[in-house]
Amino acid sequence: MSVVSHIAVKVPATTANLGPGFDCIGVALKLYNEFKFTTLDDQGLIIQVSGTEAEKVQTDESNLLYQAFVKLYQYIEQTPPSVKIEIKLGVPLARGLGSSATAIVGGLVAANELAGSPVSELQIMELAIALEGHPDNVVPALLGGCRLAATSRTGWEICDIPWHRHIVPVLAIPDFELSTSEARRVLPTEVSRADAIFNTAHLGLLLRGLATNREEWLKAALQDKLHQPYRQTLIPGYDAVNAAAMAAGAYGMVISGAGPTLLALAEADQAKLIATEMANAWQKQGITSIVRSLPLDTQGASIL
Numbered sequence: 001m002s003v004v005s006h007i008a009v010k011v012p013a014t015t016a017n018l019g020p021g022f023d024c025i026g027v028a029l030k031l032y033n034e035f036k037f038t039t040l041d042d043q044g045l046i047i048q049v050s051g052t053e054a055e056k057v058q059t060d061e062s063n064l065l066y067q068a069f070v071k072l073y074q075y076i077e078q079t080p081p082s083v084k085i086e087i088k089l090g091v092p093l094a095r096g097l098g099s100s101a102t103a104i105v106g107g108l109v110a111a112n113e114l115a116g117s118p119v120s121e122l123q124i125m126e127l128a129i130a131l132e133g134h135p136d137n138v139v140p141a142l143l144g145g146c147r148l149a150a151t152s153r154t155g156w157e158i159c160d161i162p163w164h165r166h167i168v169p170v171l172a173i174p175d176f177e178l179s180t181s182e183a184r185r186v187l188p189t190e191v192s193r194a195d196a197i198f199n200t201a202h203l204g205l206l207l208r209g210l211a212t213n214r215e216e217w218l219k220a221a222l223q224d225k226l227h228q229p230y231r232q233t234l235i236p237g238y239d240a241v242n243a244a245a246m247a248a249g250a251y252g253m254v255i256s257g258a259g260p261t262l263l264a265l266a267e268a269d270q271a272k273l274i275a276t277e278m279a280n281a282w283q284k285q286g287i288t289s290i291v292r293s294l295p296l297d298t299q300g301a302s303i304l
């Protein structure tokens, strides 16, 4: 078995929605999965996984990273090469931190590099959105930073959202999982005009709050009527952790992506206390969590 080529890609975790921005806004965080692809000259697929919760990852053709890798080759109408894939996990699975998006973006970017970059970044982004079904994790995972995605007549418009440097994301990651499909199943298919207006206004306010770090705007903005009220019941201890974060000085607390991770936004000097109080609140409910302040990643997916 001789090695003919290899490529390694690093992709950041993401937190989607930020409360009122359901399915359209997300932020890349400095927490990463790494994927190394080595082409093989004989038939087969080898997938090796190490790191956080490695034993939970599929190591056959159903692996999402591999599926995205194959998708890129299908798109360029070429046969994918046989590969050995080494996955180093830093992003916890099924916690609302975009682990699936890291796999989709990682597989597409790696395949494109191995194929000699026939596909543009825009095309990769569109393929990633189609695979994931919504843009708010894959777009910041690919591009970095805080990004808003909106459909246009011809595809997608992606807007980078200014993020004031004093605003810190504080994440409380519990030791239980919640699948995105389950968290989407509980959502209504239709919403009232009042709820649509509520979210439109609050997302607008959030964008200005993120740019300015204006306390009263951020405190009002981090609310939602489209998904969180339905999902809170899937996250035991939500109310207690929310109360603890607010009492410790957070601007607000929201569900990270589809959950169950909870995300507080705060001034940098409050972040440590907020993290501790969120963890304590969950511990009182018998739930262990890892709490972390994670700065924004501004680079997105990168070749190592």
Ligand code: HSE
Residues within 6 Å of the ligand: 016, 017, 022, 023, 024, 096, 097, 098, 134, 136, 137, 180, 183, 184, 227, 257, 258
């Ligand atoms: N916007 C998606 C959702 C993100 O909330 O279902 C999933 O990670």
